Amino acid sequence: MTRPGADSATVRPSARHAAWHWATPEAQDVLATRDLAPILRFHRRVHGESQTETGELIGYDKTYVSAIELGKRRLTDVTALRHIADQLALPPHVLGVTDPADTDFRALIQFGQSTVRLAEIARQAGHASEAVAELWPLVARLEARARDGHAEREALRLLADARLGLGTALGNVLPEERLSTAAHWTAKSLHVVAFFDDPVLTTTALRMHGNELRKAGLLGAAVNRLIRAASLAPSPSSRAAVLPLLARAAGAIGNAPLFDRAIRETRALLDEVDHTSLVNPTALYEIELRGLIGTGRTGAAIRRAEHAAPAATSVAPQWRVIELITKGRVRQLAGDTAGAGELLDGAVREARRQRLPHQLQRVLRATADTMPAIHEAASQALAQLRSEMAA
Known part of the structure; x- marks a missing residue:
């Protein structure tokens, strides 16, 4: 047996491994036992580690790791269990350790689910900027937790949902040249979704990511x-x-x-x-x-x-703007300049009010060299939105 934490140079698992390998359904069954023996065996199998290598990670020799896995030794020391949870990238409560930070984080998950739902309602109501403001702190905190190697299935599911919501909201408020940022966030959700074997979640993530790729021109x-x-x-x-x-x-x-x-x-x-x-x-x-x-x-x-x-x-309100622009474009193609102008002028006002730079850029393309007054109004509105985003 070796004192826990004796080797300060112990290398922890990579952030990617640590964050995701406990998210699979099989892992959840193992964690539900709250028994260190099957948890260690599962960890070793997933990472292809020997008992010696796992022992080096958690601060014990091979013989003691073998005794734990065979049920011949049971750890009850809170310090040792907290150390093992940290090294295996597990929340301490899985091993029966009460940890204030873990308790606080579980509260974050509960409130985080409400945040994601309310942000989607705000986006659908035409308030995508407010949705971004709500989701960004949640995503940042969840990602920091994952980078520290602590992750459990419900936290990772929340991270996937929050990334999707953030990417979709950004897809409403960013101008075209920055829409790849929205696609970046929806793409990051796919890394998590792959571990859940959930057709509904997978379909949703692919759908939302695909739409942001379209808007980004990919x-x-x-x-x-x-x-x-x-x-x-x-x-x-x-x-x-x-x-x-x-x-x-x-x-x-x-x-x-x-x-x-x-x-x-x-x-x-x-x-x-x-x-x-x-x-x-x-x-x-x-x-x-x-x-x-x-x-x-x-x-x-x-x-x-x-x-x-x-x-x-x-x-949703933004669909009204999208429809005005599309119908205006059709009127242009039909030679109805007056009808097109009325529709596109209304689109500029609504796009400015709802803070939709991408839709203003659609108006700019539609009115270039044909409707100078509307083109100028759209240009000014876009410049104002850019200035507000920069601030």
Whole structure:
């Protein structure tokens, strides 16, 4: 037996290993025993360590590690158990140790779940900046905890949800040249999601990441992620949440067959699933208009725009701005400059009010060299948002 912590030069597991290897369902079954013997055996198997190597990590010799694993020795010393928990990247309570910091962190998880839900409500209500402000401190604290080697399944699940929420909210408030930051955060969630074997979570993460990739201009990767999300979707409602975004990405990349299939299936699912801020007739109408333009079918887009958008009560405020811009673009293509100007002018005002720089940049492209007054208004609004973000 060796005194715990005697070798101060002991090298801890890498942050990635320490943070994630306890998140698998099999690991959770082992941890639920609260028994050090199977926990040590699981750790050694996952990392391919011998009893000697694990002993060096936790401060005991091979003989004592073997005795613990065989049930011939039982540790009860709180200091020793806390040291082992720290070296194995476990929360102390797993080994029966009451730790104030761990108690505080468990409270953070409880309140963190509410934070993620409220941030999503704020984003859907057109307050994405407030969502970012709420989520960023939560993500920072969760990541610091993971870097320190302490992680448990519920904490990692919360980290995945918080990263997804942060990335999606950033995708609303950042200008186009910085949208890769939003995709970065949704991508980071995938590293955690892989350990959960949860089709709903996996589909959600791929869907949200794929959409941020599309907004960042990484269209091929976006289509790839969204196709995979659709194929993994475990229910009609989760598949319906993917298909409109797949249609948008397919339209942006000019893939007409894929766009048409996604639109057809989404339309068919509208009668089967509950409508959301994305899955509803109004959102599908805008997606269809933009996709028809993107796939080179301007005439079809103009004809479709002759019919009013179906009413929907669940559309998020930012979708109104998106729709105004898309319909304005269709009016331009139809030669209706006055109608296009009215729609795009309204879009500028709403995009400024909701702090949507990416939508202002869409207006700038649509009005370049054709509508100088609206172009200037959009430019000024974008400059003001940039100034506010810099401050």
